[in-house]
Amino acid sequence: MPDYVSLRDEILHLLEPLTATARDRRAEQTADRLCGAHERLLSGELTVVVCGEFNRGKSSLLNALLERPNILPVDPYFATSVAAVIRHGAPERAEVTLRLSDGTLKQERILLDRIGDYAAEGGKHSGEAVLLDLRLDVPRLESGLVLVDTPGVGGVYHHHTAVTMGQLPSADAVLFVLSAEEPLSDSETAFLREAAHAVRAADHPDALFHVLTKSDLREDIGADLAAGRRKIAAVTGRDPEDVLIVPVSSRLKQLHLAGVAEDDPERRARLLAASGFPRLEEALWSRLAAHRARLLLGGALVEAQAAVRTLLEPLLTEESALRDGSRARLEELRAETERESERLAELSSGAAPWRERLARELATLRTETADRTRAEFERVWRRAETEHLEVRAHLTKPARLADRINADLTLARSTVGEWAARRAAALQSGLARELGVELAGGTLGELPPAPVLDLGGFGRLHRPTREVREVEPATYRTVTRQRQAKRASGPAPSGFVNKARHLYRQAQDFLAPRYESYQERVLDRPERVRYRTVEEEIPERVLGERRRELAEAVGRARRDQEPLVARAVEEAVAAFARDIAAELDSRIEREQERTADTLERLRRSAERTAAEAARRLGELEAEQRPLRELGERVAVLADAVQGLAGREAAAPDSPDSPDGPGGRA
The missing domain is CATH 1.20.120 (Four Helix Bundle (Hemerythrin (Met), subunit A))
Known part of the structure; x- marks a missing residue:
């Protein structure tokens, strides 16, 4: 069964001779409509907005999905502050839109390895980063798939939620990222309620689905998935069986991409299967491409079919008149x-x-x-x-x-x-x-x-401050010291023996003096006086x-x-x-x-004379042949598009299984 890209290329190739024939026949309205169908088909895009709470693994997920491990920064303390739109492009390039201090917008070409400088909260550059436009030479994006990486909803940076909500109107689908390490937060459930409201109004029942990252860290992933479906169903108003959650492990996919167990193809294949990404890709492409197949491919084929009829019917009528x-x-x-x-x-x-x-x-x-x-x-x-x-x-x-x-x-x-x-x-x-x-x-x-x-015009409301005088008292310490002990003084003793002993003790004190210990209180640090600024809570008034x-x-x-x-x-x-x-x-x-x-x-x-009519019939057969062949090809392609849309729409709703993430690779 052909895929979307091969069918699109065949239809584009088919539209070219039809348009040329219409121009030759001066059927300008037909030719213009074929050109419009060609342009819509060539530029058709499918936008998937990837969103979720901060530190749920969105960037790691996209890196693994794109098979570009380092294209988006994944530091656990990194806070994405702007949306990054990722399209196919060769050569690869990155462009940032900055809002300058005067309110004007400026676009700058940047190196791919500097994406983190502009995507991070508080990055230092010449203006406020508004949008990142990345063009990557990734085969999966060639069909017109556009991925939008958004800031985390809720969390510390409340304005990130506004940035993400602003991306939803352009979404053909919303891929919400959850983490097996954390239960659903209040901000996540609030966002899901809003996203489900938008998707339901757009009548796309399959355009909101969920990915559970870090699922290799959980032993009983089935219970987590069931609990997640119940919670999401409660806030979105859907039945639990209609909630799709695909468990994945970006870590296992990165190990597969890094060539772990390269000498053991079977183990490497198990590693990829355990990552859950094959199942995610199946769900992603199948669920989101069905309406694109019907709208873009089907619309172009309807236009081609109408053009064949418009160009062929006059020839058939002329033939009927000449043959009769x-x-x-x-x-x-x-x-x-x-x-x-x-x-x-x-x-x-x-x-x-x-x-x-x-x-x-x-x-x-x-x-x-x-x-x-x-x-x-x-x-x-x-x-x-x-x-x-x-x-x-x-x-x-x-x-x-x-x-x-x-x-x-x-x-x-x-x-x-x-x-x-x-x-x-x-x-x-x-x-x-x-x-x-x-x-x-x-x-x-x-x-x-x-x-x-x-x-x-209201400006930022700053917290009041006051100067506080702080006195740090002087500190003392007690030290032990020694001093020479003095003998009791008095008159020299009488008698030769006593005088000799006295002189001996004086000589002994001089040559080998005696010492005694004593304690003394010493200033260690003088008194200090300093001032500091203290922020106070803004009064409730x-x-x-x-x-x-x-x-x-x-x-x-x-x-x-x-x-x-x-x-x-x-x-x-x-x-x-x-x-x-x-x-x-x-x-x-x-x-x-x-x-x-x-x-x-x-x-x-x-x-026409009889001879001219006979000659003209031969010319008509030659003129009709390519149009008949194109009409037959349109019918074959229409069946293929119908089969593609039906096959994708019938993709399994529950891609998780015991062999999914969390299994042993």
């Missing part, structure tokens, strides 16, 4: 084509009934989108008032509060926009079927970005005042944004109307090109 040779058959074909041409002309007119119906349907969609937008934004503002304003870090650093609310607003806008775009696409497809013009589903717009909440001020600012922002959001809904629905009308008009125009070509061929057929 009767005036009656020619007139019948002409009348039939003219009726079709008139129907298409009526559809293309500004007064066509379908345009009025489109306006009515879009009015309903506008109302529903406005109601859904109000509900989503109400949820954001309610969280801001009841949760975010209770976080001390948000009160002392209002910029973080603004980041969090803006991230929530962005996610809400994307959730509603995705829902509305799907409803508009369904409306577009229904109209196309009723009008009789084939439609693969065009790319529709989305809700404009929500206005940004700015709380920078000050925090309460700041909370009230920020609540008023948030309330004003909410009131100011309501009309802007309502206008955004109007603009989005107006964009849907333009996109749908333009798509249907393009389809109608393509059909008009077909009928005009057919009528011209029928006119020329009526003027």
